[in-house]
Amino acid sequence: MTDRPRPALRLDVYASGHPAHILAAAEQAERRGADRLLVAETAHDPFLQLARAADRTSTIELATGIAVAFARTPMTLAYQAWGLHEASGGRAVIGLGSQVKPHIEKRFGMPWDRPAARMREYVHAVRAIWHSWQTGDRLRFRGDFYTHTVMTPVFSPDPVPAGPPRILLAGVGPLMTRAAGAVADGFLSHPFSSPGYLREQVLPGLTAARAQAEADGAPWTTRPFELAGSVLTATGRTEEEYLANLAATRERLAFYASTPAYRPVLDHHGWGDLHEELHRLSVRSRWPEMTALIDDSVLNTFAVTGPVPEAAAEIHRRYAPLVTRLSPSLPDGAAPDLALDLLAALRALG
Numbered sequence: 001m002t003d004r005p006r007p008a009l010r011l012d013v014y015a016s017g018h019p020a021h022i023l024a025a026a027e028q029a030e031r032r033g034a035d036r037l038l039v040a041e042t043a044h045d046p047f048l049q050l051a052r053a054a055d056r057t058s059t060i061e062l063a064t065g066i067a068v069a070f071a072r073t074p075m076t077l078a079y080q081a082w083g084l085h086e087a088s089g090g091r092a093v094i095g096l097g098s099q100v101k102p103h104i105e106k107r108f109g110m111p112w113d114r115p116a117a118r119m120r121e122y123v124h125a126v127r128a129i130w131h132s133w134q135t136g137d138r139l140r141f142r143g144d145f146y147t148h149t150v151m152t153p154v155f156s157p158d159p160v161p162a163g164p165p166r167i168l169l170a171g172v173g174p175l176m177t178r179a180a181g182a183v184a185d186g187f188l189s190h191p192f193s194s195p196g197y198l199r200e201q202v203l204p205g206l207t208a209a210r211a212q213a214e215a216d217g218a219p220w221t222t223r224p225f226e227l228a229g230s231v232l233t234a235t236g237r238t239e240e241e242y243l244a245n246l247a248a249t250r251e252r253l254a255f256y257a258s259t260p261a262y263r264p265v266l267d268h269h270g271w272g273d274l275h276e277e278l279h280r281l282s283v284r285s286r287w288p289e290m291t292a293l294i295d296d297s298v299l300n301t302f303a304v305t306g307p308v309p310e311a312a313a314e315i316h317r318r319y320a321p322l323v324t325r326l327s328p329s330l331p332d333g334a335a336p337d338l339a340l341d342l343l344a345a346l347r348a349l350g
Contacts, residue, residue: 016039040064063092064095066188071104074146138151184220237341313345
């Protein structure tokens, strides 16, 4: 991974995935030169909305950012991803994440145990299914968590000329980070990640795992590995817009920092006590008090703030040396074209 020439920085944009907005968002993103359209799995199925976007676009890549892996079996995910890849003419990129235990068990009703080990096997299983469809080889996958050994012609989609989609994995902790390096085509950094955390806690393990996969001759390692940085950003074209997005970014940071799975990021900066206080308040739904605890030091460590030109310059300064792709992560409710203005300013920086 480290021996190859560094690719040009790619610039991606998030869309809300709301059915009423996805077509216009996709058309605008392609028209304004975004390299990839990302749709997260929140209130709507990202595969369905991206498939709709495929009919209104022709060149932009279409990516889940992320889809919840453990809410689906590998076979279910394989069909959804392959369908998007077919519908888009080979433009699908599959970003996967584990979510957290309460959501997997209590929202989706699916099993949760050894998530990093399960994710490694999950990706191998999906690749095995896709290989069967692409080549016609018999499906023979048996693992500790999943078994897929039945695939008859009537249930096999046609091969895709572009080959199977790329798989990117999201992670925060060291086990999932290493899993991404070992089995995926790229890594999706969480928005709640500072440059220091990425540099010191994420990249060493990620790089080592990828280097081992390359040394082992893993077939997917013939494609360049992607490092995608999602950057919390509070910006605006007017003072009113900026202040509203700034307040929303503080709220989002308070939510992330209250989540036990993300405590290692705060521990890295010596703010473990902040997590304890935020988590205590979160279980009592005292959201305004939580937001008030996000002071400027925390805000400016995890988020980029300021008018569009200044924010773009700071995003580039912090993250361009670390990643191969960038996507500003703006608050829910931010103007849809604001992120595209940021991309335009980033592209002008080279």
